[in-house]
Amino acid sequence: MVSTRVLSQNPPLAPPPAPHAPVNTGHQGFEFHHGLSLLNGWVPQVAAFLAVFALIVALVRFNRRWWLVGLPICLAVGVAVAWGSWMYMNDEGLASDPAPMLLWVCIGMIAAALGAIMVGFRRGPWWQTVAAVLAVPFALVNALIVLDQWVGYYPTVQSAWAAVTAEPLPHQTSLASLASLRNTNVGTGRIVPVDIPETGSHFKHRTEYVYLPPAWFAGDKPPALPVIMMIGGEFNTPKDWVNSGQIMPAVDDFAANNNGQAPVLVFVDSGGSFNNDTECVNGTRGDTADHLTKDVPDYVESTFRVSNDPAEWAAVGWSMGGTCAVDLAVMHPELLNTFVDIAGDLGPTAGTKEQTIRRLYGGNADAWAQFDPQTVMAEHGPYSDMAGVFDDLTPPKRQAEMYQKYAQMRGPAKDDDNAGLGGHDGVMDTGEVGAADTLCGDGRKVNMTCWVNTAEGGHTWQFASSAFTSALPWLTARLGLPVQNQS
Numbered sequence: 123m124v125s126t127r128v129l130s131q132n133p134p135l136a137p138p139p140a141p142h143a144p145v146n147t148g149h150q151g152f153e154f155h156h157g158l159s160l161l162n163g164w165v166p167q168v169a170a171f172l173a174v175f176a177l178i179v180a181l182v183r184f185n186r187r188w189w190l191v192g193l194p195i196c197l198a199v200g201v202a203v204a205w206g207s208w209m210y211m212n213d214e215g216l217a218s219d220p221a222p223m224l225l226w227v228c229i230g231m232i233a234a235a236l237g238a239i240m241v242g243f244r245r246g247p248w249w250q251t252v253a254a255v256l257a258v259p260f261a262l263v264n265a266l267i268v269l270d271q272w273v274g275y276y277p278t279v280q281s282a283w284a285a286v287t288a289e290p291l292p293h294q295t296s297l298a299s300l301a302s303l304r305n306t307n308v309g310t311g312r313i314v315p316v317d318i319p320e321t322g323s324h325f326k327h328r329t330e331y332v333y334l335p336p337a338w339f340a341g342d343k344p345p346a347l348p349v350i351m352m353i354g355g356e357f358n359t360p361k362d363w364v365n366s367g368q369i370m371p372a373v374d375d376f377a378a379n380n381n382g383q384a385p386v387l388v389f390v391d392s393g394g395s396f397n398n399d400t401e402c403v404n405g406t407r408g409d410t411a412d413h414l415t416k417d418v419p420d421y422v423e424s425t426f427r428v429s430n431d432p433a434e435w436a437a438v439g440w441s442m443g444g445t446c447a448v449d450l451a452v453m454h455p456e457l458l459n460t461f462v463d464i465a466g467d468l469g470p471t472a473g474t475k476e477q478t479i480r481r482l483y484g485g486n487a488d489a490w491a492q493f494d495p496q497t498v499m500a501e502h503g504p505y506s507d508m509a510g511v512f513d514d515l516t517p518p519k520r521q522a523e524m525y526q527k528y529a530q531m532r533g534p535a536k537d538d539d540n541a542g543l544g545g546h547d548g549v550m551d552t553g554e555v556g557a558a559d560t561l562c563g564d565g566r567k568v569n570m571t572c573w574v575n576t577a578e579g580g581h582t583w584q585f586a587s588s589a590f591t592s593a594l595p596w597l598t599a600r601l602g603l604p605v606q607n608q609s
Contacts, residue, residue, distance in 0.1 A: 157278035161584075165279060166267050173257065173264035177231055180238040180254035192241045200234030222272055228265035235261050274582030275366050284365060291331065291364050297425075303339050310374045311335040311384070313364070316425070322416030323409045327391040330360045330418075332426060333373070336382030344427045348385045348434035348601035351418065351450070351458070353392050353443030355586075356399050360389045363590075366583040367440075372591040376598075380606045385436070385598060386428050390418055392446060401470035402446035403493040405482040411493070414446075415454050433507060434601045436460035438593070440586035444513075445470060445495075448561060451510060452498045460600050461510040464589045465581060468557040469494045496564050504569040509600060512558035513589035514576045 158165050181193060204226040211221065235257035242254060276282035283289070295303075295312045303312070314332045338344050354362040363369055377384040392402050392410055400410040423430050435458035439447035444466025451461040470493050472481040483489035491497045562572040575592075577585070599605045 157280040159278055160267055160270050160276055160282060161274065162271075166264075166271065169260070169264045169267050173228070173231060173260040176253050176257035176260045177235055177238075180235060180242070180250055180257050183242070183250060188242070192238075195241050196234045196237035199237035200230035203233035204230030222268065225265065225268050225272060228261060228268050231261040232258060232265060272582075274580070274584045275362075277366070277368055277584070281365050281368065285361075291361060292370050294331075300334075304344075305342055306339060308336050308339045311338070311377060313370075316421070318413075318417050318421045320413060320417055322420065323412035325394060325408045325410055325413035325417070327394050327413060328360060330391050331364070331389040332422065333370075333387035333389070334426065335377045335384035335386065337377075337384070338386065338426070340382065346427060346429040346434075347383075348598075348603060349422060349428050349436070350385045350387050350597060350601075351414065351435070351437045351447075352387050352389045353402070353414075353437065353439035353446045354389075355441035355443055357396055358393055358443075359396060360391045362583070363387075363389055363440075363586075367587040367590070368583075369587050369590055372587075373594070376591075376594055380598070380604075383598075383603050384594075385601055385603065386422070386426060388418060388422055390414055392443060399442065399472065401442060401472065401482055401493075402449060403470050403482055403489075405489065406484045407482065411450075411453075414450060415457055419457060429602075432457055432459050436462070436597055436601060438462040438464070438590055438597070439466060440464045440583070440590075441466065441581065448495050448510065449493060449498070451508060452495050452502065452505075452565075453493070455502075455505055455508060459505075459507050459509065460597065462513065462590065462593045462597065463510065463558070463561070464513040464586050465515045466512075466557065468560060469496065495561060499564050499568050499570075502568060505565075506569070508565070508569070509571040510562075510565070510573075511593055511596070512562055512572065512574045513585075513593075514558040514574055515578075515581060515585065 160166065181196060183189075183192070185192075207229050208221075208226050235254055238254040238257070239251070242250065270276050270282075276285065291313045293310050293312050295314060297314050297316065300312070300314065312334050314334065315329050316332055318327070318330055320327065335347070338347055352363045354360070359365075373384065373387070390413075392414070393400055394408050394410075398407055400407045402410045402414060404411045419430075419435070422428055429435070432455060437447035437450045437458055438461070439445065441464070444463035445468075446466075447461040448463045448466060449470065451458055470478065470482060472478045475490070479485060479487050479490045558574045558576075562570075562574050565572050575589070577589075595605050
């Protein structure tokens with residue numbers, strides 16, 4: 123189910139993007155990607171069959187002592203490890219949303235297979251020992267696929283392999299090769315890895331990437347194209363929108379149907395490392411905000427000759443990145459006037475307000491207020507040309523009930539200064555529920571034009587990709603480029 127709500131004091135600057143369809147996060151009937159799917163189809167089914175078959179062969183033995191002693195020990199080990207893993211994840215806050223029960227079953231299968239090796243070694247036929255040994259990697263692969271189905275991080279075998287082997291991104295080329303492509307028909311755009319100087323922030327970051335559409339290469343010098351800053355989730359790499367979000371086929375199709383014209387996309391690094399939750403603020407975990415508002419615009423404008431008009435800059439973010447997109451826009455209207463917040467929170471968060479102030483800002487409450495979007499909007503006053511889209515998640519009823527039970531079992535957020543570091547989270551990702559209406563309502567009071575789209579689905583990269591591709595035509599038109607009929 124999808125819906126769109128317009129919250130604006132003035133007539134809309136442009137029609138809102140068409141609401142995206144309900145997102146199936148990796149189950150039957152949903153085709154999101156190209157390649158061998160890790161989210162549905164025969165690969166997960168074969169992995170599950172091999173894991174279960176090998177474990178059954180390893181555990182089923184025609185020996186009375188085995189049934190009375192060996193098998194109960196293996197099953198007890200499996201249950202204990204599964205339960206312990208569940209408790210550890212809850213205690214450490216390694217995930218915000220509850221994992222599917224199947225994940226804990228798969229973890230238990232790994233432990234049971236290890237138990238079969240240890241307890242049953244030399245107590246059965248050789249082929250059962252071999253089956254037990256094979257059951258461990260089979261069960262491990264199956265567990266990893268179930269984990270991936272939960273978060274949608276790697277939609278295909280190809281995307282997982284590309285991440286493991288650090289393969290180049292689609293159409294990737296070097297900065298040095300761009301001159302040779304000038305004034306040529308490149309067909310599709312190019313992605314360029316860049317090492318942006320951190321002179322304005324001293325924020326240690328990873329390699330970032332810039333997508334240049336075909337129109338950038340036309341003519342003797344690059345046109346001053348608009349820019350969209352692309353920000354990933356809490357635990358991320360700059361490649362995630364491409365590898366996990368798999369947005370480039372849609373971007374290529376859009377540019378091809380639009381005479382090669384599309385915004386430049388800048389895939390930024392908001393963390394500096396995979397497990398550093400900065401929330402895009404300046405604080406104890408790095409001056410990320412300065413990197414995104416000083417280093418990135420200066421470098422992209424000087425290197426790629428893009429527009430420096432704030433009306434032609436936008437930020438798009440997913441999950442934590444959605445919170446960042448709103449924050450960047452309302453804090454820096456002199457840099458960008460447009461944003462898309464996909465399942466973001468009410469503001470930068472690392473627990474309760476008190477915990478957030480301590481963890482992100484070293485106890486400085488004034489710094490918290492400087493980065494709180496509601497406070498910023500109220501103090502800024504009317505904006506002259508600010509517009510944004512909030513894509514909000516409505517969990518299916520069954521999932522919402524599971525969230526509630528999960529929160530009750532887990533109790534209040536742990537008072538842990540490591541939340542958001544080293545894989546620790548400690549915050550339920552249900553913080554985005556209602557945030558869109560609240561932020562859009564506050565934005566309306568200061569002359570912001572905004573829309574709230576809601577769709578039923580999971581907090582996955584597939585939802586993020588669907589929301590972005592739905593918004594792309596609107597973004598392109600909003601940033602000043604003509605948009606051809608995309609039908």
